[in-house]
Amino acid sequence: YLYGPKTPVTSFRVDGITLRPRVLVTLEVTGGATDDVGVGFFSIGSWVTMGLFTGRPGVLYTARAEVVNYTTRTEGVDGRYRQVPRGSATNLTLPVAINPEDANRIWSALVQLKDTPVSVFASRQEKFRYLSSVGFVTSDLSPENQAITKANIFVKGIV
Incomplete structure (x- = not known):
């Protein structure tokens, strides 16, 4: 948004819910008579935390977010165009x-995610909120030295 009011984004995370084979989750979203409310994404599952050591972040400063726009536009020879708006996704x-x-623990967790869209957050800090998405995860791991293994996490965002 370059112009106009910014849309507030609120996220809620609830931990510690015991998931059993037959769990029922009820979600109620309410607002005032003139409020627009909605749910963008609802996810149930386990969190896999990655980081160098306890209390220290693991995501490096070369992290990237890329917006992929699926809108199509055809342009005529006279300059007129036809645009079909579609959604966009964020790749990480x-x-x-x-x-x-x-x-080994992280590799096993990543292998289990291969066919499931998941929520990915690089940081809980507000300034890095753009480094989050919902999508399909792929990865590679490589030992950098005796003290660090580097995992490249790639997220193909979904619309």
């Missing part, structure tokens, strides 16, 4: 420094 590239002792 997140290099993460992890403890080599955690590499």
Whole structure:
């Protein structure tokens, strides 16, 4: 948004819900008579935390977010155009420094995610909110040295 009011984005995260084979989750969203309210994404599952060591972040400063626009536009020879608005998605590239002792645990978790769209947050800090998306995760892991294993996390965002 370059002009006009900014839309507030609020997210809620609830931890510690015991998930059993037959769990029922009820979500109620309310607002005032003139308020627009809605749910953008609702996810149930487990969080996999990656980081170098306890209390230290793992995502490196070369992380990237890319907006992919699926709107199509055809332009005529006279300059007129026809545009079909479609959604957009956010792709992420997140290099993460992890403890080599955690590499097998993280690799196993990433392999389990291969066919499931998931929520990905690079940081809980507000200034890095753009480094979050919902999408399909792929990754590669490589030992950098004896103290650090690097995981490249790629998220192909969904519309």
